[in-house]
Amino acid sequence: MVKKWFSGFIGLVLLSLVLTACSGGSERSGGESDVEIPEGATEVVMWNLFAGGDAEYMQNIVDAFNESQSEYFVNNIMQENAEYYTKLLTSIGAGKGPDVAIAHTHVLPELVSQGLVQDLDTIGEDVGVKWDEFNQNILDATIYEDKHYAVPMDTHAQIMYINNKLVADADLLNDDGTIKMEKTPEGYVEFYQTLKDILPEDKIPFAFASSGSDPYWTWWTFYSQMGGRGILTEDSLENPKYDLDVDKAIKAASFVNSLYHENEIIPLNISDFYSEFQSENAATMNTGVWATGTWESTEGLEFTPMPIPTIFGENAAWGSSHTFVLPYSQKADEVAQKGAVEFMNFAADHGAMWAEAGHIPAKTTVVESEEYQELPYRSEYAEVANYVNFVDRNIYARGLEEIVVRHLDTIWAGEATPEEAFAAMETEVKDLIGE
Amino acid sequence: MNKKLWAHDFKAIPFLLPFFVAYVIFTILPIFKGLEMSLYDWTLVRKLDFVGLANYKEMFIDPHFWRTLWNTTLFVILTTPTMVLLALGLALLANMNTKLQTFFRGSFFLPSILSVAVISFLAIFMLQPYSGLINTVLHTIGIEAEPFWMADKTLAWVSIVVVTLWWTVGFNMVLFLAGLQDIPESLYEASEIDGATRWKQFRHITLPQLMPIGRVVLLLQILGSYKVFAQILLITGGGPGGATRPLIQYIYEVGFTQNNLGYAATMSYALFFILLILSIIQLRNQRMGES
Numbered sequence: 001m002v003k004k005w006f007s008g009f010i011g012l013v014l015l016s017l018v019l020t021a022c023s024g025g026s027e028r029s030g031g032e033s034d035v036e037i038p039e040g041a042t043e044v045v046m047w048n049l050f051a052g053g054d055a056e057y058m059q060n061i062v063d064a065f066n067e068s069q070s071e072y073f074v075n076n077i078m079q080e081n082a083e084y085y086t087k088l089l090t091s092i093g094a095g096k097g098p099d100v101a102i103a104h105t106h107v108l109p110e111l112v113s114q115g116l117v118q119d120l121d122t123i124g125e126d127v128g129v130k131w132d133e134f135n136q137n138i139l140d141a142t143i144y145e146d147k148h149y150a151v152p153m154d155t156h157a158q159i160m161y162i163n164n165k166l167v168a169d170a171d172l173l174n175d176d177g178t179i180k181m182e183k184t185p186e187g188y189v190e191f192y193q194t195l196k197d198i199l200p201e202d203k204i205p206f207a208f209a210s211s212g213s214d215p216y217w218t219w220w221t222f223y224s225q226m227g228g229r230g231i232l233t234e235d236s237l238e239n240p241k242y243d244l245d246v247d248k249a250i251k252a253a254s255f256v257n258s259l260y261h262e263n264e265i266i267p268l269n270i271s272d273f274y275s276e277f278q279s280e281n282a283a284t285m286n287t288g289v290w291a292t293g294t295w296e297s298t299e300g301l302e303f304t305p306m307p308i309p310t311i312f313g314e315n316a317a318w319g320s321s322h323t324f325v326l327p328y329s330q331k332a333d334e335v336a337q338k339g340a341v342e343f344m345n346f347a348a349d350h351g352a353m354w355a356e357a358g359h360i361p362a363k364t365t366v367v368e369s370e371e372y373q374e375l376p377y378r379s380e381y382a383e384v385a386n387y388v389n390f391v392d393r394n395i396y397a398r399g400l401e402e403i404v405v406r407h408l409d410t411i412w413a414g415e416a417t418p419e420e421a422f423a424a425m426e427t428e429v430k431d432l433i434g435e
Numbered sequence: 436m437n438k439k440l441w442a443h444d445f446k447a448i449p450f451l452l453p454f455f456v457a458y459v460i461f462t463i464l465p466i467f468k469g470l471e472m473s474l475y476d477w478t479l480v481r482k483l484d485f486v487g488l489a490n491y492k493e494m495f496i497d498p499h500f501w502r503t504l505w506n507t508t509l510f511v512i513l514t515t516p517t518m519v520l521l522a523l524g525l526a527l528l529a530n531m532n533t534k535l536q537t538f539f540r541g542s543f544f545l546p547s548i549l550s551v552a553v554i555s556f557l558a559i560f561m562l563q564p565y566s567g568l569i570n571t572v573l574h575t576i577g578i579e580a581e582p583f584w585m586a587d588k589t590l591a592w593v594s595i596v597v598v599t600l601w602w603t604v605g606f607n608m609v610l611f612l613a614g615l616q617d618i619p620e621s622l623y624e625a626s627e628i629d630g631a632t633r634w635k636q637f638r639h640i641t642l643p644q645l646m647p648i649g650r651v652v653l654l655l656q657i658l659g660s661y662k663v664f665a666q667i668l669l670i671t672g673g674g675p676g677g678a679t680r681p682l683i684q685y686i687y688e689v690g691f692t693q694n695n696l697g698y699a700a701t702m703s704y705a706l707f708f709i710l711l712i713l714s715i716i717q718l719r720n721q722r723m724g725e726s
Binding site: 049076086092093110173210211212215267269270271360395396399407409413416428431 | 448497567585586
């Protein structure tokens with residue numbers, strides 16, 4: 001009896017080992033896939049880091065490109081977002097990278113300085129990339145030593161979304177659909193206080209995360225509105241110096257913090273603030289433009305996207321940009337590389353397809369096009385692209401972000417005052433950059 | 436050497452060789468590669484300069500190394516004794532001759548077969564404020580408080596420890612259960628004839644007989660707890676503000692987001708030595724216990 005029982009248990013243990021082993025094995029590995037390449041076409045392997053709606057819109061662009069010509073076939077391979085850059089950096093380093101890859105602008109310096117991406121000037125000219133059609137603010141973030149290193153696809157900034165019905169209930173909506181808010185810090189708080197006072201108790205004035213990237217982005221927006229430019233100097237990719245405007249940083253952080261604690265406008269530690277907004281439980285939220293596509297497809301949700309109000313003087317917002325890069329390879333297939341840049345150019349020209357997700361296209365010509373202007377909501381925040389303050393350009397961007405977010409989190413969690421958090425952050429950042 | 440024995444051993448070589456080769460390639464070589472990395476300035480992409488012991492020197496003065504090492508040690512201190520006692524208690528319960536035996540065994544062991552992603556998701560589902568299961572139950576019974584299980588420093592530790600215990604206790608329970616079933620029935624029969632009470636039987640037969648397996652459980656638990664990473668990353672992300680960040684998360688961040696594999700390898704070696712020393716102490720104790 002005992003033996004029989006025990007062998008059953010061993011079976012269960014083995015089963016658990018098998019299940020654990022399986023759980024890691026479903027990821028598609030780079031380069032290989034079961035996609036059939038049409039005869040005569042050159043395969044162009046692309047890696048992307050998108051998930052959810054974004055992934056679908058990117059696939060649509062790839063399909064459109066593949067159908068538009070027969071010379072190349074872009075094989076779009078989705079990679080796990082969390083591991084994307086580790087995998088990209090190591091694969092290119094080992095000579096096994098894709099032909100074309102997606103990279104955020106803040107990771108470009110790391111790729112450029114390590115020689116992992118190729119400049120696009122010569123090949124871009126061959127293909128006919130028109131650099132002057134891009135938004136200058138985005139394009140500048142992709143140029144190093146006067147060379148173009150990426151074809152920008154979009155700007156994705158953090159913006160504000162309002163629930164039209166709830167804001168109207170609080171009598172804070174003008175006839176033209178804009179909000180009744182005095183563009184000062186006091187006016188901003190007052191707007192939310194009114195929402196809080198008038199709306200039923202179970203409605204949230206401002207649904208937001210209490211930790212992580214989201215509050216960091218809002219802090220960055222207000223810090224930039226005060227005239228703060230960055231955390232490090234931009235004179236050198238490899239050797240930047242610590243350059244945070246501490247007074248402004250503290251002022252911006254104290255302001256964000258007051259929304260959680262002092263004014264109690266943002267309920268603490270909401271587990272999923274997206275679903276609060278989606279289920280019409282929240283009057284407003286801040287997030288990236290990418291949510292527009294999702295809100296549009298939510299039945300009954302009447303919303304308006306708008307730039308985060310300028311309450312500290314200068315127009316500014318946190319934002320990043322997705323770009324296409326050409327990974328460096330010692331034995332590069334020139335045909336595939338040309339195909340890669342052809343595709344980049346095609347995708348940039350078809351930015352309106354990408355804008356369906358909510359992103360602001362990188363090409364000014366696309367933003368001005370009828371196709372884009374006809375998309376609802378987008379034109380209401382497209383101007384943000386002109387004044388987005390991209391995060392610092394240097395090789396430490398990924399590590400820097402992790403440190404900054406962690407220290408800001410101590411403020412929102414009430415573990416440290418802004419003064420303490422920025423002092424601790426300074427030590428750690430200086431350590432990171434070897435200053 | 437005895438010729439017959441040699442021939443006997445020789446026959447085993449072809450069977451052992453495949454595993455041995457895999458073991459060398461995937462375990463032994465990386466160990467030396469890691470040691471080499473720790474002596475270099477090494478990024479995700481390439482080996483840069485030889486820096487000797489500079490990474491080790493840096494480690495000794497790095498407050499984050501010490502803080503995350505302390506966090507990990509705190510986790511070990513919080514989980515090890517509770518885990519051993521809990522596993523023992525559950526094993527005794529699951530070994531009782533009742534109709535519920537199979538139920539106990541199955542339900543205690545079941546969480547162990549789930550992956551870390553699943554248990555972390557379940558934990559978040561239960562612990563989240565406003566709508567989580569635990570807070571909803573608290574509200575239902577009239578407690579108005581809204582504890583932030585994953586965002587308050589102390590509560591975050593409590594949550595991680597409880598989740599880990601629930602997730603992994605089953606495996607240790609099985610080890611104890613195997614130990615319990617190895618105790619000869621005759622010892623209990625003899626003691627019964629001598630008039631021993633249940634408590635005396637437990638103290639003088641069960642416990643001493645379980646000592647060897649208990650030591651194994653203790654050692655595995657300490658080693659396992661020192662390697663804690665995934666459930667913390669998934670449940671609190673090391674937060675609030677790094678308060679629950681374990682050493683392996685710091686190693687991971689230094690290696691993969693700060694692009695400094697050399698220093699990450701150095702800290703991995705520090706952890707390796709801590710585990711090695713703990714294992715040696717433990718094995719010594721075991722030998723002394725046995726002699």
